[in-house]
Amino acid sequence: MTTFVELLLGGLSMGAVYALIALGFVVIFKATEVVNFAHASLLLAGGYLTAVLHDDLGFWGALAVGIAGAAVVGAAVEFLVMRRYRGSDHSVLAIVTIGVDILLVTELTRRIGTRVLSPGDPWGDKVATFGPISLAHTRIAALLAAALLITAFLLAFRYTSWGVAMRAAAENPQTAALMGVRLGRVSLSAWAVAGALAAVAALFLTVFPTPGLERATSLAAMKAFPAAILGGLDSTTGALAGGLIVGVVESLATGYQGDLSFLGRGIGDLAPYLVMVAVLLIRPAGLFGTKETARV
Amino acid sequence: MSDLDPHRPHTPPAAPPGPDPSGAVDSGTPSTAGAPEPGRADPVRPDPAGSADGTARRAAPPPGTGSSGRFAAAPSGTGSGPSAVRAAGAAPREGGGPASGGAAGPGGEPRAGGLPAAGAVDRTDSSSASRNGRPRDGGERAGGERAGGERAGRKRDAARSGGTVSAAADDAAPGTPGSGAGGGSGTQPGPTGFAGALGRPRTYLWTVLCVLLLALPFYLDRFWLQAGLFAMAAAIAAIGLNLLTGATGQLSMGHAFFLAVGAYSYCVLAAGPSIENGHRLTGLGLPGWLAAVLAVGVAGLAGGLFSPIAGRLRGAYLGIATLALIFIGQHVLFNARDLTGGFNGRTVPPLSLFGITFDDTQTVIAGVPFESAEKLWYAALLALLLCALFARGVLRGRPGRAMNAIRDHRIAAGVMGVPVARYRASVFVLSSMYAGLAGVLLALVFQRTVPEYFGMTLSLEFLAMIVIGGLGSVRGAVIGAVFVSLLPQLLTRYSESLPLVSAPGTGGGLAPGEASRYLYGAAVVVVVLFLPGGLSRLRLRSSVRRGSK
Known part of the structure; x- marks a missing residue:
C-alpha cells in the first residue's frame, strides 16, 4: 500500500509536469489550429539554457533565462515560419513544425553531445518522509510549481484581456479580428507561453531522480503528446486530465514492472501510448475534446 | 458534333x-x-x-x-x-x-x-x-x-x-x-x-535514365550501390507514405514501424532456427521469395490491425496515434528476443529468386564481379518500378479520386458515396504493405536488422521525403527519397572537400549526418513555405501560374 501511494504521488507529480507541456501544446492548437510537433524541441531549448547557464547566473537566474529563451524560440518559430505560410491547410503546417523540430533537435543534441547536463537545482536528491511515505523534494517542488503555474494560467486565460482575446480567437478568428483582437499577437503570445511552460517542465524532467538533461530528454517530453491527445486537443481541462493520467499510468507501470514482466522490460515508457490508443478507440476526439462538427 | x-x-x-x-x-x-x-x-x-x-x-x-x-x-x-x-x-x-x-x-x-x-x-x-x-x-x-x-x-x-x-x-x-x-x-x-x-526530349530523358540505372552496377563501387539501394528502398516506402499522407491527407508518423515489421518478418520467415549470441532465434526456414511476399503480407496485416484507429482518426490525432506505433514497435523489437534478436538484431538470410541467390558469392558478368549489392540492384529496381506503376494506377484511377476527395473534403466525399472510413483503413493497409516491402529490401541490403534503426527519426525522414518531393505524387515521393537518403551519403563521401562538414568521428565541425539533417529539415520548411508542390513541381513553376495549394 505504501508503495502504491508513493507511486501515485510520484505519478501525480510527473503528471503535473506533463500537463504543463500538454497545456502549451493545447494553447498553440487553440490559438492557431496548428499541431506543434516541435514542442519537444522547445522544451529541450529551455532545459539546455537552464543547464548551461546555472554556473554563471545561479539557478534562479538560469531558470529565468531558460524560460525567457524558450519563449523567444517559440515566438521566433511563430514569427519566422508559421506566419509566412500563406495556405489554409493546417495539416501542412503540422509538417512544417516537424521540419522545425528536426532543425532544433539536431542543433540541440549536437550541442549536448553525449554529456548529461545537471540543471543545478537546489533540491538535489533530498527526500522528505511523511510517516511511512517518502517523496523526493524535487517531486514535491514539481507538483507545487505545476499546480501554481496551471492555476495562474487558467485564471489568466479566464480573466485577463489576453485570455479573453485568446479564447475569442479560438472560438472564431474572423469575428475576433473584426472585434479588434490582433490575431498575430494572439498566436505569437500563444507560442511564447507554450515555450515558457515547456521550459519549466524541462527543469522538472531533468531533476532527480533522472540523471539530467541528455539527448533522450526530448523522448521523455514526447509523452506530453499522448497526454494532450487523450485529453482532447482543444481542451485545457483535457490537457490537465491527460497529463495526470499519463503520469500516473507511467509511474504505476514502472513501479510494478516486476509484476508485469511478461510485457517486457521498459513497459513504463510505453504505457502512456497504450492508454492513449485505448482511449482513442472509444472516444476518437479524446476525453474532453469537442466532437468535430462541420457545416456543409 | x-x-x-x-x-x-x-x-x-x-x-x-x-x-x-x-x-x-x-x-x-x-x-x-x-x-x-x-x-x-x-x-x-x-x-x-x-x-x-x-x-x-x-x-x-x-x-x-x-x-x-x-x-x-x-x-x-x-x-x-x-x-x-x-x-x-x-x-x-x-x-x-x-x-x-x-x-x-x-x-x-x-x-x-x-x-x-x-x-x-x-x-x-x-x-x-x-x-x-x-x-x-x-x-x-x-x-x-x-x-x-x-x-x-x-x-x-x-x-x-x-x-x-x-x-x-x-x-x-x-x-x-x-x-x-x-x-x-x-x-x-x-x-x-x-x-x-x-x-521528344522527354522520351530520350527517360531512355537515358533507364539505361543509366541498368548500367550503374557495372561501374559503381559497393558504397554507391548501397546508397542507391537505400534510396530505392526509401523510395518504395515513401511512395506508400505519399499514398497515405499526400493523397489521402492522413498524417502518419508510424511508417518506420511497418518497415520494421516487414524486415523482421522476412528474417523470421526466411531464416532457419539458429543460435546467435547465445540466444535461440525462431525461424521458419521458408524459401526467400515466399518469405518476402509473406513479410509484405504481414506488414499489411499489421496495418489492418490498426484500422479501427486509422479509419476513424485524422490529422494530428492520427499522427500522434501512429507515433504510438513507433514506441510499441521499439518495445517489441527490444523485448521479443526469440523473434527479433533483441538489441543485437539478427542476421538476414539472403533472398533467392528464380534460382538466383542474392548473396555475396561472386558471379562474373562482363568482367564485373556481381555480389549481393549488384544483384539486389536489379531486384530493387524492378520492385521500385512495379510499386511506382501500381501506385500511379491507384492514384489515377477511381480509388485515387476517392482518396483525394477524402483529403480535400471528407464530408463531401462521404456525401458523394465514398466510404470514407473504409478507404482510410485500406489506404493505411496499402501504405503499410509498401513499407513492409521497403523493410524487406532494407534488411537485405543491411544484411543485419537492428531495432534502433526503425525509430522515430526514420519516420520523420519519410515525412520529409514526401514533403520535399511533393505531396500526393509518385514522382514526388521518388525524388524526395533520393534527395533525403543520398544527402548523408554524399556528405560523408565528400566531407573532406566540403566546408563546415567534417569526416565522421573526427569531431569539430558538423558530422555528415547532422549536416544532412539540417539540410533536409530546412528543406521541409522552405519547400512548404515557398514551393508548394515540392521539388517535383519545380520545373513547372515558370510555365504554370501559382496554384492554390
Whole structure:
C-alpha cells in the first residue's frame, strides 16, 4: 500500500509536469489550429539554457533565462515560419513544425553531445518522509510549481484581456479580428507561453531522480503528446486530465514492472501510448475534446 | 458534333502513320473543331476553376453508374483516368479522336459521343489550352495541352485534385504526341504513341535514365550501390507514405514501424532456427521469395490491425496515434528476443529468386564481379518500378479520386458515396504493405536488422521525403527519397572537400549526418513555405501560374 501511494504521488507529480507541456501544446492548437510537433524541441531549448547557464547566473537566474529563451524560440518559430505560410491547410503546417523540430533537435543534441547536463537545482536528491511515505523534494517542488503555474494560467486565460482575446480567437478568428483582437499577437503570445511552460517542465524532467538533461530528454517530453491527445486537443481541462493520467499510468507501470514482466522490460515508457490508443478507440476526439462538427 | 460520327469508323486505320497528324490538324481540324472551339472556350475563361470542376463532375455520370461515378471524374479502369478526360476532350478538336476512344478505354468513348458530356469536358481542356496560346499544331500544341492538363490539375478543391491529375498528366506525356498525331494512344506509349514520341526530349530523358540505372552496377563501387539501394528502398516506402499522407491527407508518423515489421518478418520467415549470441532465434526456414511476399503480407496485416484507429482518426490525432506505433514497435523489437534478436538484431538470410541467390558469392558478368549489392540492384529496381506503376494506377484511377476527395473534403466525399472510413483503413493497409516491402529490401541490403534503426527519426525522414518531393505524387515521393537518403551519403563521401562538414568521428565541425539533417529539415520548411508542390513541381513553376495549394 505504501508503495502504491508513493507511486501515485510520484505519478501525480510527473503528471503535473506533463500537463504543463500538454497545456502549451493545447494553447498553440487553440490559438492557431496548428499541431506543434516541435514542442519537444522547445522544451529541450529551455532545459539546455537552464543547464548551461546555472554556473554563471545561479539557478534562479538560469531558470529565468531558460524560460525567457524558450519563449523567444517559440515566438521566433511563430514569427519566422508559421506566419509566412500563406495556405489554409493546417495539416501542412503540422509538417512544417516537424521540419522545425528536426532543425532544433539536431542543433540541440549536437550541442549536448553525449554529456548529461545537471540543471543545478537546489533540491538535489533530498527526500522528505511523511510517516511511512517518502517523496523526493524535487517531486514535491514539481507538483507545487505545476499546480501554481496551471492555476495562474487558467485564471489568466479566464480573466485577463489576453485570455479573453485568446479564447475569442479560438472560438472564431474572423469575428475576433473584426472585434479588434490582433490575431498575430494572439498566436505569437500563444507560442511564447507554450515555450515558457515547456521550459519549466524541462527543469522538472531533468531533476532527480533522472540523471539530467541528455539527448533522450526530448523522448521523455514526447509523452506530453499522448497526454494532450487523450485529453482532447482543444481542451485545457483535457490537457490537465491527460497529463495526470499519463503520469500516473507511467509511474504505476514502472513501479510494478516486476509484476508485469511478461510485457517486457521498459513497459513504463510505453504505457502512456497504450492508454492513449485505448482511449482513442472509444472516444476518437479524446476525453474532453469537442466532437468535430462541420457545416456543409 | 455530328461530323464526329463519320470520323469514328474510319479513322482508326488512319491512326498509326506519323505524317498523318499534320494533315489531320491542318485540314480536318478547322472544319470540325477549329471554329466552335474558341466559342466554347471563351465563356469559360472568366472562371476556369469553377466551371472546370463543375463540368468535370457533370461529365461523369454518363459512363459512371450511380452516385460514386459522379465523384470519380474518370471512369472505371485504372490508368484511363484523367487522360481519358483529356482524350475525350481532344477528340472533337482533332478529328482523330475516335482512335483515342479505342485506346483511352471504355470511359473515353461514350463521353466523346454524348454531346453534353464531350462538350463539357472539352471545355475544361480547351479553355486551358487557349490560355496557353492559340497556335495549336505540332509540338507546341501538345505542350500546351500538357501544361493545360497540369493546370487543370492544380484546381484541387475539385473532386479531381492536384497531385493526381498533374502526375497523371506528366506520366501521360509520352502518349500526348500520339494523341496529337491523331493516334490518341492515351496513356500507353504503345506502337502508335511510340512513333510520335521519338522526337521528344522527354522520351530520350527517360531512355537515358533507364539505361543509366541498368548500367550503374557495372561501374559503381559497393558504397554507391548501397546508397542507391537505400534510396530505392526509401523510395518504395515513401511512395506508400505519399499514398497515405499526400493523397489521402492522413498524417502518419508510424511508417518506420511497418518497415520494421516487414524486415523482421522476412528474417523470421526466411531464416532457419539458429543460435546467435547465445540466444535461440525462431525461424521458419521458408524459401526467400515466399518469405518476402509473406513479410509484405504481414506488414499489411499489421496495418489492418490498426484500422479501427486509422479509419476513424485524422490529422494530428492520427499522427500522434501512429507515433504510438513507433514506441510499441521499439518495445517489441527490444523485448521479443526469440523473434527479433533483441538489441543485437539478427542476421538476414539472403533472398533467392528464380534460382538466383542474392548473396555475396561472386558471379562474373562482363568482367564485373556481381555480389549481393549488384544483384539486389536489379531486384530493387524492378520492385521500385512495379510499386511506382501500381501506385500511379491507384492514384489515377477511381480509388485515387476517392482518396483525394477524402483529403480535400471528407464530408463531401462521404456525401458523394465514398466510404470514407473504409478507404482510410485500406489506404493505411496499402501504405503499410509498401513499407513492409521497403523493410524487406532494407534488411537485405543491411544484411543485419537492428531495432534502433526503425525509430522515430526514420519516420520523420519519410515525412520529409514526401514533403520535399511533393505531396500526393509518385514522382514526388521518388525524388524526395533520393534527395533525403543520398544527402548523408554524399556528405560523408565528400566531407573532406566540403566546408563546415567534417569526416565522421573526427569531431569539430558538423558530422555528415547532422549536416544532412539540417539540410533536409530546412528543406521541409522552405519547400512548404515557398514551393508548394515540392521539388517535383519545380520545373513547372515558370510555365504554370501559382496554384492554390
